Amino acid sequence: MISPKKSLGQNFLQDKKKLERIVETINPQAGEFIVEIGPGPGALTDYLIKSGANTIGIDVDPRAVNLLQEKYPKEQFPNFEVILKDFLTVNLQEFVKSISSERIKIVGNIPYNISSQIFFKIFENYELFSKSVLTVQKEVAQRVVAKEGNKTYGILSIAAGLVSEPKIALDIPPGCFFPKPKVTSSVIELLLRDESLCSDFKEIMKLVRAAFNQRRKKLSNSIAGYVQQNKINLEGKNQLSRFFDKRPEALSVTEFIELYDILKG
Numbered sequence: 001m002i003s004p005k006k007s008l009g010q011n012f013l014q015d016k017k018k019l020e021r022i023v024e025t026i027n028p029q030a031g032e033f034i035v036e037i038g039p040g041p042g043a044l045t046d047y048l049i050k051s052g053a054n055t056i057g058i059d060v061d062p063r064a065v066n067l068l069q070e071k072y073p074k075e076q077f078p079n080f081e082v083i084l085k086d087f088l089t090v091n092l093q094e095f096v097k098s099i100s101s102e103r104i105k106i107v108g109n110i111p112y113n114i115s116s117q118i119f120f121k122i123f124e125n126y127e128l129f130s131k132s133v134l135t136v137q138k139e140v141a142q143r144v145v146a147k148e149g150n151k152t153y154g155i156l157s158i159a160a161g162l163v164s165e166p167k168i169a170l171d172i173p174p175g176c177f178f179p180k181p182k183v184t185s186s187v188i189e190l191l192l193r194d195e196s197l198c199s200d201f202k203e204i205m206k207l208v209r210a211a212f213n214q215r216r217k218k219l220s221n222s223i224a225g226y227v228q229q230n231k232i233n234l235e236g237k238n239q240l241s242r243f244f245d246k247r248p249e250a251l252s253v254t255e256f257i258e259l260y261d262i263l264k265g
Helices: 016-026 043-050 062-071 092-099 112-123 138-145 155-163 201-212 224-229 238-244 253-264
Strands: 033-037 054-059 080-084 104-109 129-137 164-172 185-192
Touching: 016 043, 016 104, 016 129, 016 164, 016 185, 033 043, 043 054, 043 104, 054 062, 062 080, 112 129, 112 138, 112 155, 129 138, 129 164, 138 155, 138 164, 138 185, 155 164, 155 201, 155 253, 201 224, 201 253, 238 253
Parallel strands: 033 054, 033 104, 054 080, 104 129
Antiparallel strands: 129 185, 164 185
16 A cells, blocks of 8 residues: 555545446446556556456556556556556557557546646547546536536536536545545546537637636627637627627537637638
């Protein structure tokens, strides 16, 4: 066992029943590929390996990597590999395509302080994954699944909606972890779409970010800089009037796509 490092945001899940619920959500299948972000001492890893899934752990902590290599030697566990690396620096296009010609699953109990960065790395490479199951701070999970009109609805909600069908699978109280975090966690399941609802995911997200960076203003004001920067001529775009008097949190994912298409048209 290794002791959790606060600097790495480590809180190890120890509750067997919650782990089993997470495994049910992942639904690992023999022979498929699963990438686990930050496996730590391997509480979830153990279930994945026993399922027969080809499991690849990516961890920035050398102690965890050494522990897992000793616990699951390659000659006894040919379906397991662990890599010492910061997940945020991994080139997912190269990495995933080097291990599988099909879409894979990506799972993990991820540090709260970098959860948004991890979500966006997955969103921007959504076509590589069929499913993502991540344990995050409950507040973050609520932002991911939020719908328009909700105060938690924002950039993360729209990004998730564009490339996935997100849902909260279960909540996990602090006492299930060591050490106990100060907040409740949630397991969020993302079923990644075959195609993004908008073909220009990265480009539409520039519009979304511009809108929500000034979320209290009406869209006519909040995206003025975006319009100017992209040299968009608004003349003749009469359809914009039904959007411009609204605030960004009032627009659904579909309406943001409509707005983007009008501006780019």
